[in-house]
Amino acid sequence: MKLPNLITDPDTLAGLSHDEAEWAPVGTPRAAFRPKSTEDVRQAVRACAENDVPVVPRGAGTGLSGGANAVDGCLVLDLSRMDRVLEIDRENLLAVVQPGVVNDDLKRAVAEQGLWYPPDPASSPWSTIGGNVATNAGGLCCLKYGVTRDYVLGLEAVMGGPVPYGTAVRVGRRTTKGVAGYDLTGLLVGSEGTLGVVTEITVRLRPSPRPSDTVVGAFSSLVAAGRAVAVATSRGLRPAALELIDRACLQAVEDWKHLGIEPDTEAMLLARAETSEDADGLVTAFTDAGADWTERSTDSTEAEALFAARRLTYPALERLGPLLTEDVCVPRSQVPAMLARIEEIGARHDVRIATIAHAGDGNLHPLLITPPGDDNARIAAQSAFEDIIDQALELGGTVTGEHGVGLLKRAGMIRELGPDAWAVQRAIKSSLDPLNLFNPGKA
Structure with missing residues (x-):
């Protein structure tokens, strides 16, 4: 391929070839490329189409489903240098950004003008807006304010299929309302790079x-905390955030950061009430x-320490050994039952499971911890992972609430969708990407 500044160093490629x-599975890429503009992406996609080279886009690599993992012979398209906030329109409450902008950097930029971008995945200090768009990321505030798709007004994406590969297509709008044609913006959000490469994003503020x-509540068991979530939901309460953290998670963070x-x-249970x-x-x-104790506080320092503990849970537990992260979502009334089933699955497989959750919207993140180098423990954890998916589906839930399908949830997604809906999805992929160029094998 005739592209400038291709990265072929094996060590660098290894670091760009996978997410968290x-x-x-991780393939061996042919090369990597770091575009700085839409035109760079257009040239890369055109060259890949001409040479039958798959394109795997990536942002910061903070994903937890394998969605950014390389396939053999691909070009890894590292979008992290497309990191400019192009416009902040205070009057119309919107911003236009490149995909490599870090979530928290956008928040800081708009906060200077008295504005707020609500989607806030726990990885917001590191994850990029492009990656958030790829997985339709949620976060701590999505209970009240919604997920990434609710804030994406329009996109620019380099696509193929109905148009020549390498064409930059604009979809969506800048207006508050708009229903012209199919919702192609909504289709691209959450598509995990399988339909094209997003190069510009217009977001609502x-x-x-x-x-x-x-508001903090302490409970004697996970199931008791789950019951409190169900009670709050049944009473119509709408906190800005309602998070669950178990003892293992709190201990791991405290051992690491001494907060x-x-x-x-x-x-x-940790809630923000407005x-x-x-x-x-x-x-x-x-x-x-049945809380052991409940406390209400307006102390912002204390509150931030608690929410910091929530955000630090994953890296804190990752220090203890390989970590397999679940992302199931169930109806909120089923949170107590799902938490009980997670505990039973951990005991049955002899797998240590620590649990955090966006409990207010039923999105649970059981974290399966295994000793390093223990193959039997790895096999047991993978079996427990699949059992958790099956139990979530049995309770009327979904295999992924916000992390995306990637590689880890593909089989579960097919079970969830059923053959007819799966056929429709494959038809959309075939129509928009007949060469199967964009992130093949994912979602």
């Missing part, structure tokens, strides 16, 4: 949020559900 998904109260949080309980009524309602719901 444990044990997901909100005014900066009002200060919130923090001064003593994990003296089996499970904790009204006094919601805060009072959460205290009552937690107490009625």
Whole structure:
């Protein structure tokens, strides 16, 4: 391929060839390329189409499903240098960014103008907007404010199929409303790079949020915490965030970062309430559900320490050994039952499972921890991983709430969709990417 500055150094390629998904297959790329503009991406895609070279886009590599993993002979398209905030339109509450902009960097840029970009995955200090768009990422605030798709107004993507490969196609709008044609923006969000390479994103913004109260509830078991979530939901409470953290997660963070949080309980619920009524309602719901203790605080320093612990859970546990991360989502009324089944699966397979969750919307993240180099433990963890998927589906849930399908959830997705919906998905892929050039084998 005649592209400038191709990366072929084996060590560099190895680092660009995978995301954070444990044990997901990783191929050997032919080369990598770091574009700085849409035109660079257009040239790369055109060259790959002419030479039958698959294209695997990636951002910061923080994904947890193998969606950015290389396939043999591919070109890894590292979009991290397309990192400019191109426009902030305060009057119309929108921003235009390149895909390599880090989530928290966008938040800081718009905050200077009194604005807010709500989607906030736990990886927001490192993950890119392009990666968030690829997986339709959620985060701590999605319970009240929605996920990435709710904030993407329009996109530019380099595509192929109905247009020549290497064509930059603009979809979506800048207006508050718009229903012209099919929702191609919504289709591309969450497609994990399988339909094209996103090169520009127009996002919706909100005014900066009002200060919130923090409500903490401590529980004697995971299931008891799950019951409190169900009670809060049934009473119509709408906190900005409602997170679950178990004892193992809290202990791992404290052992690593020494934040001064003593994990003296089996499970904790952590909520942000934007009204006094919601805060009072959460205290009552937690107490009625059997909390050992419940506390309401307006201390922002204390609150940030607790939410920092939530965000640090994954890297803290990763220090203990290989970590296989689940991402199932169930109806909120089924959260207690799903937590009980996760505990049973861990005991049956003799697998250590630590659990965090966006509990308010039923999105659970059991983290399966294995000793390094223990093949039997790895096999047991993989079996437990599949059992958790099956139990989530049995309870009316989905195999992924926000991490994406990638490689780890492909079989589970097919089970969830069924043959007819799966056939429709394959038809869309074939129509928009007949060469199967874009991120083949994913989603």
